[in-house]
Amino acid sequence: MQIxxxxxxxxxxxxxxxxxxxxxxxxxxxSYIPELAKVSKDHxxxxxxxxxxxxxxxxxxxxxxxxxSISKVFSLTVAFANQGDALWNRVDVEPSGNPFNYLSLLExxxxxxxxxxxxxxxxxxxxxxxxxxKNPKKDFLQFVRDLADDQTINFNEEVAASEKATGFKNYAIxxxxxxxxxxxxxxxEVLDFYFHQCSIEMNCKQLSNAFVxxxxxxxxxxxxxxxxxxxxxxINAIMLTCGFYDEAGEFAFEVGLPGKSGVxxxxxxxxxxxxxxxxWSPALNEKGNSYYGMQALEKFTTQTNSSIF
Numbered sequence: 001m002q003i004x005x006x007x008x009x010x011x012x013x014x015x016x017x018x019x020x021x022x023x024x025x026x027x028x029x030x031s032y033i034p035e036l037a038k039v040s041k042d043h044x045x046x047x048x049x050x051x052x053x054x055x056x057x058x059x060x061x062x063x064x065x066x067x068x069s070i071s072k073v074f075s076l077t078v079a080f081a082n083q084g085d086a087l088w089n090r091v092d093v094e095p096s097g098n099p100f101n102y103l104s105l106l107e108x109x110x111x112x113x114x115x116x117x118x119x120x121x122x123x124x125x126x127x128x129x130x131x132x133x134k135n136p137k138k139d140f141l142q143f144v145r146d147l148a149d150d151q152t153i154n155f156n157e158e159v160a161a162s163e164k165a166t167g168f169k170n171y172a173i174x175x176x177x178x179x180x181x182x183x184x185x186x187x188x189e190v191l192d193f194y195f196h197q198c199s200i201e202m203n204c205k206q207l208s209n210a211f212v213x214x215x216x217x218x219x220x221x222x223x224x225x226x227x228x229x230x231x232x233x234x235i236n237a238i239m240l241t242c243g244f245y246d247e248a249g250e251f252a253f254e255v256g257l258p259g260k261s262g263v264x265x266x267x268x269x270x271x272x273x274x275x276x277x278x279x280w281s282p283a284l285n286e287k288g289n290s291y292y293g294m295q296a297l298e299k300f301t302t303q304t305n306s307s308i309f
Contacts, residue, residue: 013046013058016299020292027283027291030263035162036066041283044292047204049276051216061204065280066159068262071197072122073235074144079128080231090182091121095241095248103172111180115242120173126194130185136193144200148210149221159199167195204278207268215270247287254298256307267293271306
């Protein structure tokens with residue numbers, strides 16, 4: 001099925017928005033991070049960024065939200081660029097089949113996280129960036145700003161502080177990694193970076209723009225080569241198999257695209273050479289993924305017949 005023209009994509013998003021918002025929103029806003037619990041569950045937005053330059057928006061696409069675990073794709077990109085395949089000596093690339101903050105699997109596998117998109121893997125990646133970047137938080141934020149071609153993107157310091165005050169499982173994960181000699185830097189320093197990384201605020205448009213290189217063979221909106229084609233290929237594969245934790249198989253089955261979710265309610269998905277689509281709705285299903293977002297993306301790929309399969 002070939003979709004042509006502004007009105008067709010515009011109408012598809014409007015139809016999906018109406019269909020999804022007519023559903024009872026049974027999700028719940030993440031409450032274990034106090035700052036996230038303050039966000040209304042009624043928000044919902046969709047932004048479609050076509051690689052050909054045509055963009056389409058519906059709903060709350062200009063409201064900024066905490067991207068949370070979606071940031072793991074960006075940190076992985078920087079670490080992969082800096083360390084190459086040596087990175088995979090410290091973190092694997094296999095689906096976990098478990099929740100994002102699961103501990104027992106890490107202990108069973110002697111401190112080697114199953115993949116870089118669960119918390120333990122992302123903390124190892126954060127350790128890599130603390131070791132290799134001159135000014136880790138500043139340099140990482142600048143990388144994200146450059147990806148999105150938007151210098152207004154910033155950390156939400158209140159969210160970072162909220163995560164630091166309540167992130168007991170992440171402290172447990174980091175200390176367990178340290179006990180297996182898979183953290184080179186002090187736990188507090190690594191987690192300070194990690195909490196700030198997750199606190200980055202973006203809206204749907206900014207997030208879609210930042211993901212263009214992963215759908216465009218490494219080239220950004222400005223046609224700059226900011227990610228290599230090889231890196232984009234590998235990272236897309238990891239997103240497809242690991243981007244939704246213990247719901248990754250369901251997402252591949254229902255949506256059929258590489259993607260990444262965050263507990264702030266954002267989801268980004270992409271079809272290489274074609275588009276990036278971002279949804280945001282803060283209320284999460286029992287697996288920790290946006291309830292409305294998952295529904296909307298299934299409807300979008302079904303109605304446009306757009307999938308990697």
